Amino acid sequence: KGDNLDGKKSAEVIHKLYETGFFSDIVLLRDNNELIIRVTERPSIARIEISGNKDIDTDQLMDALKSIGLKEGNIFNRSALDRIELELERQYLSQGKYGVQIKSGVSESERNQV
Structure with a gap:
């Protein structure tokens, strides 16, 4: 079993990914119990x-x-x-x-x- 992902952790994940400078858009999605991170690369x-x-x-x-x-x-x-x-x-x-x-x-x- 993995970790729970609350709003605070979600915001932190998005922030860290944006900090890399590689992405122009980041969306976190959920499919049942799977986390899907959809990114648009710069x-x-x-x-x-x-x-x-x-x-x-x-x-x-x-x-x-x-x-x-x-x-x-x-x-x-x-x-x-x-x-x-x-x-x-x-x-x-x-x-x-x-x-x-x-x-x-x-x-x-x-x-x-x-």
Whole structure:
């Protein structure tokens, strides 16, 4: 016989799974006396492309992306991409480049990759 799963333990299980960063959705289900954990995995990064950058070297941009976990093979985190966009805008503004527009795009590809 296994352990009983109450609301507190259920919340703890869900929280711990979310903390891994691998899942975008987690649902706990019960089938008679069996616990079923249904997860939706976050996509991994298949490829990163940078275009239109003239003032900051592409290698520097790629290093900055890697430093926050945005690199090929890693799990994609939209909030990390949003943070880097804001930081790039600040960098350009600090250099007096007020007309700069930073745009990012994410395209889904096969096998849960972006």
